[in-house]
Amino acid sequence: TEEAKAKNILLPMALNDNKAGMEGLNRDKINKIIMESSKGSRFYENELKKEQQVNQRIERMMLQKAHITEQQLSKAQAQVEKMTSDLERGRDLSRVIVHVDMDAFYAAVETRDCPDLMDKPMAVGSMSMLSTSNYHARKFGVRAAMPGFIAKKLCPNLVIVPTNFDKYRAVSAEVREVFADYDPHFLPMSLDEAYLDISDHLEQRRGWPEALRTHRLHTNNTGTARVEDHGGLQETVEVEGLSPVLFENSPSSSPCLQDAAGGEVEVFGTCAEEAVREMRFRIEQKTSLTASAGIAPNMMLAKVCSDKNKPNGQYRLPSNRQAVIDFIQDLPVRKISGIGKVTEKMLGALGITSCSHLGQEMALLALLFSETSWHHFLHISMGLGSTHIERDGERKSMSTERTFGEMGALEEQFSLCKELCQDLAQDLQKEALKGKTVTLKLKNVNFEVKTRAWTLPCAVATTEELFAVAKDLLKTEIDNVSPQPLRLRLMGVRVSSFASADDKKPLQKSIVGFLHKKQTDSRTQTHTPKNTNTSAETDISMSALTASDKMTHEPSAHASTSSYCSTEPESGTDSLTCPVCFREVNTTELTVFNRHIDQCLSGVTMGQNNHTDTELEREITGGKREEGPKEKGSKLLSRANTLKVSSQSDPHVRVCLLSPGGPRPMTTPKPESRDHRGPALTCPVCQETQDTNDLTLFNRHVDLCLNQEVLHELGGLASVDRTTHTAPPAAHKGPCFRYVLFTE
DNA sequence: GGGGGAAGGACCA
DNA sequence: TTCCTGGTCCTTCCCCC
Structure with a gap:
């Protein structure tokens, strides 16, 4: 229907109310405002385009689905069942994993430091992008990842506070100090979020006397307060004399007791929930900010649980199989970290919205998705997830x-x-x-x-x-x-x-490195003859x-020349090895060396030379592109002749030793870019006139020809080149050659 | 088939 | 008037063993 169509078109910009604090909003009204602010913008047009691509992906998937036979399905079913029972055997419910998430973190920090903001809708970010919004603002549909100007339309009274990362980092460090007491190996996911494995802590905690589980509540308004740490240490905490409770609907804490000194004190138990409640209490005492937490047997579930009672709440999923299965059943797939808008839509097209559906359709998913994907889905549908927290691996x-x-x-x-x-x-x-x-x-x-x-x-x-x-x-x-x-x-x-x-x-x-004589001792470190920092005109350069x-x-040239490989060369001799004839040239003078190579090269390119293991590079440039090329010496012209390049636009063909090949255009240039460059060019390799005067295209053609011609002559050594050479750009398969100018 | 590079995307906070 | 930033992982295509 028209309406359905319209809805589909409107979808890309629609409000994402997946977040906590966004229940029961007037979605239609909000979406209408979002639409009005976005419609026609370049951003919106691009979103539409992306949406179309997703739709096409879904169409392809549905087509694939239509061709699945009963036989395929039952085979997949068997595979799924086997996998399921294997996974079931490995199910680990022994760990207690906690996911802690600060509530509306940036917004909460800003509110803490400027209490006037307390009961105003506010967001942190800029007119072009918001990072977080507080819960007042969320009632208007204002949320993270929304541009501020649209948020302003949804909520004209919205206060937008610029981000202050240094401050958030500082607060985050304080929060992490608390985390470390419960799991020294905790895994921070961002400034406001972390996973903890509190299994070991709980083990110890069981034997702890009450004193270690007693924490003082500071209620003074003097600016500082002393908070007793469970290790008995005293730490001084800055408090600004404001209510630490940022959310009216905070679940009430357990009754407070009076300690000997008359201060209010709270005693926490030894179970997981008590430990986490204590951790959240301590975070709040220390920073005046609240956190939410989820407790579950693995990371995936803990993450979902931490969202359950947000803000300022926690939820524990008991460590038994049935509880996990029950919990998973009606859970919308979108709640799982890793399933985003697109995956949700793809699954939705297959009638899958909850995790139980996911389990029921696993055989189908195994046929429609990649192995990694359906394995991931299977884990989700069984309520499985990581049970040990990997300490941050190496950065990629x-x-x-x-x-x-x-x-x-x-x-x-x-x-x-x-x-x-x-x-x-x-x-x-x-x-x-x-x-x-x-x-x-x-x-x-x-x-x-x-x-x-x-x-x-x-x-x-x-x-x-x-x-x-x-x-x-x-x-x-x-x-x-x-x-x-x-x-x-x-x-x-x-x-x-x-x-x-x-x-x-x-x-x-x-x-x-290759240019230098083979080393007997590669550790001898004399520096290369100046070729790492001379100019392109006189050098073997990139x-x-x-x-x-x-x-x-x-x-x-400074950069391209020297920096391509800063660690090289690692040699130190007085002669250079010609990569063409392999003879040692008894000089470090590049001019002299170049001249030698020039001679060798003309032979190779003319096919009169069976030298091997040569890496040639080519660059053909049109005189028009590079202004005032100085490289018009007679030598160059003669080489151009040698290579039989003919073009009335006078392109220079320059041949020299390779250096790592530079990038090439990936996409075919627009046809119209042809006409302003002069007449057609003749390929120096195959001698055929090319139906182009676009140098990019022409260059690519010559590359291809050279691959065939020259490499053929060079025989088996082409493979040596490839392995030691940087990979060529995708559109240009095969070794990447490039002519580089050698002049004196 | 598998590994690896390149390009593009999904997803996350 | 304004639609971020910095990361990881996955997929697809290609080439090369």
């Missing part, structure tokens, strides 16, 4: 990104890129990390996100190293849409594949320097 990546108003100017884009690299380099330094993969993330004004990655032969960390890669990735993307500018709203840089993760890997050889450098007026 580090990134930094920034959103800004539309940016189209190249200078700005490159300088922002550099800034991001600087920030990231700083962060990397703090943790002494180096990574091999650098990823550039771009989001255009239409909210379309792109990531472009490049993996180097060795780990990098400095600004220059990062920027050398990021800038090339960026340039490639810019070239891709040129002559239009990239209209960006976000840029980010990420580093991954950290060296520490797989230190064991043998050192990979880069070209610079590539002739890109337009980006010229645009940003960067002193050319």
Whole structure:
């Protein structure tokens, strides 16, 4: 029906009332306001597009479902049953896992420090994005991850307080001190959330005298109070003389007793619930903030439980199988951490909304989803989850990104890129990390996100190293849409594949190392002849320097040249080995060396030379793209002739030794980008005139030709190249060649 | 088939 | 006028053993 259709269209922006404190709202009214504020925006259009993609995914899934036979289903059923009984045998109910979650954390901190906010709807964040809202605001439909300007429409009196992370970090540290008393190995998930395994604590606690379970309630208004720690230590806590109770509906605490000194005191029991109640009590005494908690036999269940009596409440799921099964039955799948909007919708299309449905349809799910996915579903449907808390594993990546108003100017884009690299380099330094993969993330004004990655032969960390890669990735993307500018709203840089993760890997050889004579003792550390910091014009560099450098007026080449592999070279001899003829050239003068290689190379490319183990690189540039190329020496021209490149637009073909291949455009450039570059080009390898004068396309063609032609000649050694070479970009399969200029 | 890189996404706080 | 940031893991596609 029309209505159903409309509803489907409206869905992407609809209020997500999955969060606590959002029950019984006037959803229709709220959704209407959200719609009115979003409709027609680029953001909304992109959401619609994404929604369409999900719908298509569902359609494909339903089609697949229609083709499932009875036989397949019963086979899957058998598999599921086998797996189920295996899992059942391994069910571990022995641990007591707690998930603690501070209530509306950022908002609560701000309210604590500014009591005027107490009974006002407020949120923490900015006009463009909110991090949290308090429970007053939630009544209006204002929630985390909602832009402030929309929240303001839902609730005109909303007070928006800017975030103050340093403050939250400080409070979080206090809270964590309490956590540590119950589980020194607790697992923080964020500033306001953590998992604890209190099994050991409970074991000890059973033998504790009452004194250790007695905690004083401070009720004074003087500004500080003494709180007795269960270890008998005294700690001084700042209190601001305000009611610690931020939520009116706080469940009342157990009756307070008077201690000898007349102060109010509370005694906690020895069971899990009492221990957790005590922990929450202590958090509140210490910070004036409330927390909610869930107690269950595993992490997955504990997480669901902590939400059950939010705010300022707790819920325990007993450690017996039946209780777990009962608990899971009617639980909506969306409540499980890891099942988000999309998965919920996919499952919904199959009629699955609760965890019991999930169990009933497992055979079907096993056929429609990947193994990892349906295993995950099976665990959920059985109420299984992690029973031991993994202490934080090694970090996998580090990134930094920034959103800004539309940016189209190249200078700005490159300088922002550099800034991001600087920030990231700083962060990397703090943790002494180096990574091999650098990823550039771009989001255009239409909210379309792109990531472009490049993996180097060795780990990098400095600004220059990062920027050398990021800038090339960026340039490639810019070239891709040129002559239009990239209209960006976000840029980010990420580093991954950290060296520490797989230190064991043998050192990979880069070209610079390769150039040097084989070492008998690779530890001898004399430095390489200047080739790590000379300019691109005179050196074996990553590539002739890109337009980006010229645009940003960067002193050319410093970065690309030296930083590609900062740890190399590791040799120290006075001669260099020619990668073409393998003869030692008795010089460290690159000019001399280059000349030698030039001669060798002309032979190879002409097919007169059966040299092996050569990594060639190629770069073909049109004179128009790079302004005032200085590389028009006679030598170059003669090489161009040698290679039989013909183009009236006078492209230069430059041949030299490889360096790690630079990135290439991933997407086919728009056809219209052809016409402003001059006439068609002839491939120097296959000699055929290409129906393009787009250098990107042409370049790709030549790459392919070279793969076939040259590699063929080079024979088996091509494989050596591949393994020691950085991986080529996805669109360009096969070894990545690049011509780099050699001049004197 | 499996491993690994690249690109894109889902999901989380 | 304004729809974040920083992380992990998964999936899909591809290439290369």
